[in-house]
Amino acid sequence: MSLKASIPNYVFRSAKGLNREIVTEISRKKNEPDWMLEFRLKALEIFESIPMPSWGADLTDLDPEDIYYYVKPIEDQHTQWSDVPDKIKKTFEKLGIPQAEQKFLAGVGAQFDSEVIYKNLKKRWSDQGVIFTDMSTALRDHPDLVKKYFATVIPAHDNKFAALNSAVWSGGSFVYVPAGVRIDMPLQAYFRIDSSQMGQFERTLIIAEPGSFVEYVEGCSAPIYKKNSLHSAVVELVALPGAHIRYTTIQNWSNNVYNLVTKRAIAYKNARVEWVDGNFGSKVTMKYPCIILAESGAKGSIISLAVAGNGQHQDSGGKIIHLAPHTTSSIIAKSISKDSGISSYRGLLKVIKGAHHVKSKVQCDALLFDDISRTDTYPTIDIREDNVAIEHEASVSKVSDEQLFYLQSRGLNEQSARALIVNGFIDAFVQLLPMEYAVEINRLIAMEMENSIG
Amino acid sequence: MEKSIFLCIKNLSVSVIDKPVLYNINLNVNAGNVHAIMGPNGSGKSSLAYTLMGHPHYYITAGAVILNDVDITTMPVHERAKNGLFLSFQHPCEIPGVSVASFLKEAYSAVTGTHISVADFQQLLLKYCELLSIAPAFIGRGLNDGFSGGEKKRLELLQLLLLQPKVAILDEIDSGLDVDSLKIVAAGIALARQENPHMSVILITHYQRILNYIIPDYVHVLCDGRIVSSGDAHVAKVLEAKGYDEFKSLNS
Numbered sequence: 228m229s230l231k232a233s234i235p236n237y238v239f240r241s242a243k244g245l246n247r248e249i250v251t252e253i254s255r256k257k258n259e260p261d262w263m264l265e266f267r268l269k270a271l272e273i274f275e276s277i278p279m280p281s282w283g284a285d286l287t288d289l290d291p292e293d294i295y296y297y298v299k300p301i302e303d304q305h306t307q308w309s310d311v312p313d314k315i316k317k318t319f320e321k322l323g324i325p326q327a328e329q330k331f332l333a334g335v336g337a338q339f340d341s342e343v344i345y346k347n348l349k350k351r352w353s354d355q356g357v358i359f360t361d362m363s364t365a366l367r368d369h370p371d372l373v374k375k376y377f378a379t380v381i382p383a384h385d386n387k388f389a390a391l392n393s394a395v396w397s398g399g400s401f402v403y404v405p406a407g408v409r410i411d412m413p414l415q416a417y418f419r420i421d422s423s424q425m426g427q428f429e430r431t432l433i434i435a436e437p438g439s440f441v442e443y444v445e446g447c448s449a450p451i452y453k454k455n456s457l458h459s460a461v462v463e464l465v466a467l468p469g470a471h472i473r474y475t476t477i478q479n480w481s482n483n484v485y486n487l488v489t490k491r492a493i494a495y496k497n498a499r500v501e502w503v504d505g506n507f508g509s510k511v512t513m514k515y516p517c518i519i520l521a522e523s524g525a526k527g528s529i530i531s532l533a534v535a536g537n538g539q540h541q542d543s544g545g546k547i548i549h550l551a552p553h554t555t556s557s558i559i560a561k562s563i564s565k566d567s568g569i570s571s572y573r574g575l576l577k578v579i580k581g582a583h584h585v586k587s588k589v590q591c592d593a594l595l596f597d598d599i600s601r602t603d604t605y606p607t608i609d610i611r612e613d614n615v616a617i618e619h620e621a622s623v624s625k626v627s628d629e630q631l632f633y634l635q636s637r638g639l640n641e642q643s644a645r646a647l648i649v650n651g652f653i654d655a656f657v658q659l660l661p662m663e664y665a666v667e668i669n670r671l672i673a674m675e676m677e678n679s680i681g
Numbered sequence: 682m683e684k685s686i687f688l689c690i691k692n693l694s695v696s697v698i699d700k701p702v703l704y705n706i707n708l709n710v711n712a713g714n715v716h717a718i719m720g721p722n723g724s725g726k727s728s729l730a731y732t733l734m735g736h737p738h739y740y741i742t743a744g745a746v747i748l749n750d751v752d753i754t755t756m757p758v759h760e761r762a763k764n765g766l767f768l769s770f771q772h773p774c775e776i777p778g779v780s781v782a783s784f785l786k787e788a789y790s791a792v793t794g795t796h797i798s799v800a801d802f803q804q805l806l807l808k809y810c811e812l813l814s815i816a817p818a819f820i821g822r823g824l825n826d827g828f829s830g831g832e833k834k835r836l837e838l839l840q841l842l843l844l845q846p847k848v849a850i851l852d853e854i855d856s857g858l859d860v861d862s863l864k865i866v867a868a869g870i871a872l873a874r875q876e877n878p879h880m881s882v883i884l885i886t887h888y889q890r891i892l893n894y895i896i897p898d899y900v901h902v903l904c905d906g907r908i909v910s911s912g913d914a915h916v917a918k919v920l921e922a923k924g925y926d927e928f929k930s931l932n933s
Contacts, residue, residue, distance in 0.1 A: 651778030
């Protein structure tokens, strides 16, 4: 598509590919402070200096030069749902956003393309000093807070795609929870990739002050496009002493999306962080949520689910780094491979010298649907302390003809039988989801099963 | 009044990957009757059970199976279940994470085609659990996951009570049980027959001992894939006294 072609749906779209001018333009369009522009340009240099990763999933078909790095929708930001244009509402409907949307609408901040077009924060939260906004607005309205924490958990040089995100980030959420405030309803954000070939580089930062609690839930979906699309987000969580953050993601990208995401949390004294991470769809996913347990008494848990179908590689897992004594962690990673799909568990468990009385449990369970699908496990365990309790378990099971026959002999057709087996396998994951999401997951599983008979 | 024939097996021959396992089996089972099928290991007893239920590995090379006037010879497995056929498995599968209760509710809805509220179903389940001396906590566990042999058999019986089939094939439901467990299982079968008097039973067993508790109307002896002898309950006594070798020699 020619750049000169008239594209009425977009106010502004940058040229394909990436250089200093584009990065400068992105920053200028957003009226960003100088330090952010400098940060972006430095990140661009880092991105250009790091080679593409040669480990993990195959990225040879991904060309970062063939992507639009910034698209701003014509619709401006909305604070009232009634002001949101019908076209966008219809898109939400198509995404099948169900009761969750209805029920929590008042608190939804949703990202449409690269820009947040709708946000509404419940009054009682803002009365409590909670900030829930998009990252660009936060940078404008709360510059000191953003500057204090931005890129402190994931620096630009962490990896190639973190550097890319740092250079071109746009959108994403900013959440700040003051000390002692417990938000009793999950904050939710829906977002999706909308324009062909357009990368989406949202940047999310959550800061939980001492003794606070917040649950953040994001669900993603994307329609099918002809060209490969890149999604490369960065999510940083800061759990200050005694704080508790739960971050839940259900992603259902279309089968041509490269989903290369860096997620990391830092947990201070007696703080607790949970990553709940469900990965459906995409062509390639590389995502390993990480928790750094920085001070004593901190707790971290990662529970993930990956479903890899035909032409898909889900390379996911989790990383836990114990830097302090009396810290505990768990990783439960579940994967389903079907129709020649590949799922890999890639994990790191690290305990430094001096981090005594650490407890950790890692459990990876893989379910194979057939003989042509594949699962691999790459666990790295690096323990430098003797006084620790570490458990590691891995299992691979296959949906067997005998299981199917047993369930069919009780009146279930093949599709229902497979769905029941899968629902049993993912039960431990679904238990952790808010109810509307559990319903959504069951629907996704049923859809996946429809496409896998034969 | 003459009883209608519920299950009719006509000239049935079966192969597994080109290897014949059953030859020309004929059997008519009337409503409410109990047919015991006895035979040594490898005689084809379980092959018959799996074939009747429609296991994809068992290929029917000749003959037909008629269930209540419906030809089910090529019918998909789940349709057979909906038409009133039930198989109690010798080794029921373990399906972790699926609770007994949710599995049973799904099976109940699928087989009976009726929707039942969670509360009503719970009540129905608890009633049958009590009849079978099953602790209510049992139904919250994963399906057969970590169950003892006796627990698995009892869960099969619970399904027999719940699904009320027209024809129940019980494949070695007595295997691996001590005398006390055997009595519980036999009492469960008697209860199922009482609750569902028109149900006919095909009781597949290696040993005569369960037939002391459930008196069969007919006994068939299966050797090397053929029915070599049929008669009343007396046949089982002869078997017990003389062993299978006596019958094998009948096989020409």
